[in-house]
Amino acid sequence: MDGDKILCRKTVWSSRPSLLISSSPVFPNSFDPADRPTQLDSEVHPTYTSMVAFVLFDWLRGLLVRGDDSTTRWIKNGWSFSPASFGHRRARELLAAPHSDASQWGPGVAVFEKSWAGRWRWQLVVLGSEVMGGANTAVIYFVDFRAGKGMFVKVYTTESVPHDRTRNAVMRVLGRQLGGKVWRMEHESRLDDSVASWDLLRGYRSRCILPSSL
CATH class of the missing domain: 3.30.530 (Alpha-D-Glucose-1,6-Bisphosphate; Chain A, domain 4)
Known part of the structure; x- marks a missing residue:
């Protein structure tokens, strides 16, 4: 995290996730007020949890790409x-x-x-x-x-x-x-x-x- 933004591992800039107030046309059958659809950059996730999962996975793979110690x-x-x-x-x-x-x-x-x-x-x-x-x-x-x-x-x-x-x-x-x-x-x-x-x-x-x- 970078304040209220998320730091992308592949770039030097950060992006602020946006919580959507209704279901996305991409995921029309997925809306949970407690775990709302989220947009990060131009990508839409059906839930905030999904966005977090992709960000964490991206960083874990980044460790391997850079040659750092990684077990994944x-x-x-x-x-x-x-x-x-x-x-x-x-x-x-x-x-x-x-x-x-x-x-x-x-x-x-x-x-x-x-x-x-x-x-x-x-x-x-x-x-x-x-x-x-x-x-x-x-x-x-x-x-x-x-x-x-x-x-x-x-x-x-x-x-x-x-x-x-x-x-x-x-x-x-x-x-x-x-x-x-x-x-x-x-x-x-x-x-x-x-x-x-x-x-x-x-x-x-x-x-x-x-x-x-x-």
Whole structure:
């Protein structure tokens, strides 16, 4: 924090979060007066708690990027630019699932989300000690590129190699097919649209350098 502002790890400036007085068009079914929708820079979060979760996660990853000591490590990823594929559709299904849906997420899981301009969406699925055992935590990180044109899934964990508990948790949440693709770090793109796919990926990387983008 910087006074009543939040310091972005990727820039030298701070931003003041704004609490919304009603639900956002991006998250129309999410409004809790005790945990209101919040905008930080140009990104909208369905709750203030969600905004805090993304800021903290961003700083934790920043420690790793700078080479500082960090136990939260990226280990796996997968991406798809093929909307018709099962993996792509499964990822969108998970993004659409209610955060409180215990049948979907199971116990010991917390879900946070944000959106930029209604075209990009990010989701954190945090797997706590109830899922991971001991003091370990894992995060499944989703990015929805430009309203469903591309999907990106990344896995972070505090668990040591060989990451067995993380793998089991990822398979349970994502399902065997999507989970297997992510664990094997498989990537999909439409053969007739590979140039557009790479343009989207470059756009994602460019977007990542802006405040609060990850």
